[in-house]
Each structure stands twice: as C-alpha cells, then as structure tokens.
Amino acid sequence: MSQPSQLTLQPVAKIEGEVNVPGSKSLSNRALLLAALAEGKTTLTNLLDSDDIRHMLAALTSLGVNYSLSEDKTVCTVEGLAGTFKSIEPLELFLGNAGTAMRPLCAALAASDVDVTLTGEPRMEERPIGDLVDALRQAGASIEYLKNDGYPPLEIKGQRLKGGDIQVDGSVSSQFLTAVLMAAPLFEGDSVISIKGELVSKPYIDITLDTMARFGVEVANDDYRSFAVSGGQKYVSPGRFMVEGDASSASYFLAAGAIKGGSVKVTGIGKNSIQGDIRFADVLEAMGAKVEWFDDCVVVTGQPLKGVDMDMNHIPDAAMTIATTALFAEGPTAIRNIYNWRVKETDRLHAMATELRKLGAEVEEGEDYIKVWPSETLKHVDIDTYNDHRVAMCFSLVCLSDTPVTINDPGCTAKTFPDYFTRFKTICA
Numbered sequence: 127m128s129q130p131s132q133l134t135l136q137p138v139a140k141i142e143g144e145v146n147v148p149g150s151k152s153l154s155n156r157a158l159l160l161a162a163l164a165e166g167k168t169t170l171t172n173l174l175d176s177d178d179i180r181h182m183l184a185a186l187t188s189l190g191v192n193y194s195l196s197e198d199k200t201v202c203t204v205e206g207l208a209g210t211f212k213s214i215e216p217l218e219l220f221l222g223n224a225g226t227a228m229r230p231l232c233a234a235l236a237a238s239d240v241d242v243t244l245t246g247e248p249r250m251e252e253r254p255i256g257d258l259v260d261a262l263r264q265a266g267a268s269i270e271y272l273k274n275d276g277y278p279p280l281e282i283k284g285q286r287l288k289g290g291d292i293q294v295d296g297s298v299s300s301q302f303l304t305a306v307l308m309a310a311p312l313f314e315g316d317s318v319i320s321i322k323g324e325l326v327s328k329p330y331i332d333i334t335l336d337t338m339a340r341f342g343v344e345v346a347n348d349d350y351r352s353f354a355v356s357g358g359q360k361y362v363s364p365g366r367f368m369v370e371g372d373a374s375s376a377s378y379f380l381a382a383g384a385i386k387g388g389s390v391k392v393t394g395i396g397k398n399s400i401q402g403d404i405r406f407a408d409v410l411e412a413m414g415a416k417v418e419w420f421d422d423c424v425v426v427t428g429q430p431l432k433g434v435d436m437d438m439n440h441i442p443d444a445a446m447t448i449a450t451t452a453l454f455a456e457g458p459t460a461i462r463n464i465y466n467w468r469v470k471e472t473d474r475l476h477a478m479a480t481e482l483r484k485l486g487a488e489v490e491e492g493e494d495y496i497k498v499w500p501s502e503t504l505k506h507v508d509i510d511t512y513n514d515h516r517v518a519m520c521f522s523l524v525c526l527s528d529t530p531v532t533i534n535d536p537g538c539t540a541k542t543f544p545d546y547f548t549r550f551k552t553i554c555a
C-alpha cells in the first residue's frame with residue numbers, strides 16, 4: 127500500500143484507552159535465526175510483521191530454510207537446519223537497514239558453509255560493523271569489506287570456526303556481542319568472549335542470553351565482562367516461541383498517557399518482560415507520571431511532568447521518546463550517555479536536536495547527550511524524519527499540544543511498526 131508523503135496530526139484534546147503493541151523486533155529476529163539453526167520445528171507466535179523481519183525472512187528463504195507464515199504473518203513455523211547454513215551457489219543477501227539481521231547473520235554465516243555477500247540500504251553502508259568483523263576474525267572467520275573498511279557490504283567465505291579467546295569491543299553497539307554470542311555454540315571449540323571498552327545497551331544482551339537459553343544453549347556470564355560458551359553445540363527448538371510485544375513501540379503510547387492525563391494501558395508487555403526498554407516507564411515515573419505494572423500490561427496515568435537528567439544508555443531506542451516528552455515537562459530534560467544514537471538509522475542526536483529546535487524548543491546537542499528546554503508555545507512545522515521510524519513516531523506526540531504537527535514520510539515507520547499511526551489514533555479523543 128502506498129503511503130502519503132506527509133501526515134498532519136491535529137491537536138488532540140484527550141488521550142485514553144488501550145493499545146496492544148506488535149511483537150518485539152529484537153525477539154522476532156533473534157528467534158527466527160535460532161529457529162532456523164535449531165534441531166526441530168519451531169512455531170513462533172506474535173511475530174512482528176515489519177521491514178526488519180521481512181529482511182530476515184527473505185535471507186532465510188535464500189539460505190534454503192523452510193518455513194510457513196500465517197496470512198497475517200504473525201505466526202511462523204520454521205523447520206530448523208539442525209546445524210549451520212549451507213549453500214552451494216554464492217549468494218547475495220539484501221538486509222535493508224536491519225541491524226538485527228545484518229549483525230547476527232554476519233556471525234552465523236561466517237561460521238557456516240556458505241559463500242555470501244551481505245548488502246543493505248545506503249544507510250547500512252554507513253553503520254559500523256568493524257568491531258564485529260574484528261571479533262569474528264579472531265575466531266578464524268574470513269570476511270572482507272567490499273567498499274569501505276569497517277562497513278557493509280561484506281563478503282563472507284563461511285567455514286567452521288575454531289572459537290577460542292575472542293575480544294569484542296562493546297562501546298559502539300551491543301549487537302556485535304549479541305552476534306558473536308549467538309554464533310559461538312556453532313564454533314568447533316569453546317569460546318571465551320571478553321568485552322573491550324564499556325558495553326553499551328547492556329539489556330539487549332539479556333534478550334540474547336534469554337533467547338539462546340530458550341533454544342537450549344546456556345552461556346556463563348561473568349558480570350557482562352566475559353562470557354563462556356561451549357563449542358560444538360546445536361540449538362534445540364523449544365517447540366513454541368511466543369514473542370513479547372515490543373517495549374520500544376510501547377514507549378510512544380505510554381508517553382502519550384503521561385503527557386496528556388487520562389490513562390493508557392499497553393498490553394503485550396508486562397512487569398516480567400525481558401526487554402530493557404520496559405524501563406522507559408521508570409523514566410516517566412521519575413518525570414511524575416503514575417505507572418502501574420501488571421503481568422500482561424503496563425498502565426500509565428498522566429500527572430504534571432517535570433524534566434529529568436538521566437543516563438539512558440540502557441534504553442537507547444525508548445530514550446528518543448523522552449526527547450519529545452520533554453516538550454511537555456516543566457524545566458529542562460537531559461538524556462545522557464547516548465553517543466550511539468549517531469550510528470543508528472540516522473544521526474539521531476543531530477536529527478532530534480534539529481527537529482526539536484524547528485518546533486521552538488531550546489536544545490543543546492552534545493557529543494553524547496541532548497538537553498531540551500521546552501517552550502511555552504510550539505510552532506506547526508513539517509518534521510523531517512530522515513528515514514528513521516523512531517523520529518516519525520516520537521514527533522507524533524507533538525499533537526498532544528495545542529499545535530498540529532506534520533510528519534514527512536510517515537511510511538518510514540514500516541521498519542518496526544507499519545500501522546503505528548492507525549494505532550496511535552485509537553487512543554486520541
């Protein structure tokens with residue numbers, strides 16, 4: 127379906143209601159990959175249907191993995207390969223701008239019997255992958271850069287990897303460690319994976335370890351400094367794998383409830399969620415909102431909000447939602463230790479600062495932080511979204527002021543949340 131090039135959201139008087147969020151991107155792509163490698167058939171339910179998952183599924187198809195998808199694409203039964211990937215012909219796999227496809231597939235393919243080139247959208251060619259390639263080369267991998275050193279596209283001559291002592295730089299993206307961890311059981315020998323630098327976005331490693339455990343592989347985690355994984359293992363299908371709702375996608379609705387009063391109940395996530403972005407609700411609470419936690423939902427009720435000054439390295443995606451929530455708080459809000467916003471779908475630090483300033487807010491853009499001073503009145507402007515789904519979703523919150531907002535290229539939410547604006551409207555009165 128073609129999307130309009132712009133979408134104008136008129137001021138919303140009231141926010142109230144219940145929203146079910148689609149499946150988690152991080153869990154969907156991890157579970158699909160491990161289901162493909164596992165022994166046995168896995169039925170994934172509540173799978174996310176979005177561009178990032180389509181890229182993973184298309185890659186699995188090219189790699190000869192058999193799976194069936196329900197009509198609405200949320201239930202997928204995967205026949206596992208019971209080992210690594212194998213392909214007779216050289217392959218080229220296009221992975222869009224999906225970090226959760228590019229990084230984990232790079233590692234799993236380097237450890238497989240394949241000859242494969244990994245490509246992506248132009249932005250993917252600007253997103254670093256050198257720290258992952260360096261780590262895999264220590265395990266014996268053969269990976270070459272086809273354009274710029276340290277960036278996709280990559281040419282991988284896959285082979286059985288030996289494993290051993292592997293150092294991974296964790297200071298740019300946790301996805302590099304995730305990728306090595308998920309491939310390590312397939313290596314011939316045992317591995318000890320040690321972290322160089324500060325590990326960023328740490329809670330995503332919990333998602334990785336939890337998903338691996340559900341597919342039968344245990345990892346010894348020494349305080350996120352080093353991880354021991356036995357080689358020569360097979361993943362084993364858990365039979366069924368239910369994907370939790372996406373906690374990052376939940377952030378926009380929870381923020382809307384906090385900003386506007388009324389109550390918003392988000393289902394599909396809950397107090398025991400494995401996703402770190404669930405901690406976004408704690409930030410809303412610190413800003414003054416009332417948050418109630420249940421097993422299968424989170425409810426936020428709005429109260430007057432005040433600005434906060436916090437390290438949000440642990441919730442890099444949901445933290446973007448705080449940058450626009452800050453427009454509705456009393457006093458400034460600082461979001462700190464978020465350098466890697468600069469190497470995601472766009473330079474998010476610069477994009478958020480630029481668009482917030484267009485609305486009339488005062489913004490300080492630091493190398494690894496952003497500080498936002500709300501303004502009394504906001505201007506009706508066209509928000510540029512830089513092909514970044516989260517920029518589009520974050521700025522939808524502006525319509526909770528007295529001012530409309532126009533979102534350019536709203537279709538870019540297709541990366542993780544194709545019908546975001548339709549669901550957003552269901553809580554607007």
Ligand SMILES: O=C(O)C1=C[C@@H](OP(=O)(O)O)[C@@H](O)[C@H](O)C1
Binds near residue numbers: 300301326
């Ligand atoms: O492992 C994952 O599923 C993700 C890790 C995070 O990336 P970084 O580790 O690069 O911060 C996050 O931003 C991304 O959306 C998903």
Ligand SMILES: C=C(OP(=O)(O)O)C(=O)O
Binds near residue numbers: 223
């Ligand atoms: C950073 C993101 O995506 P990716 O998985 O491509 O890194 C994101 O979804 O905000």
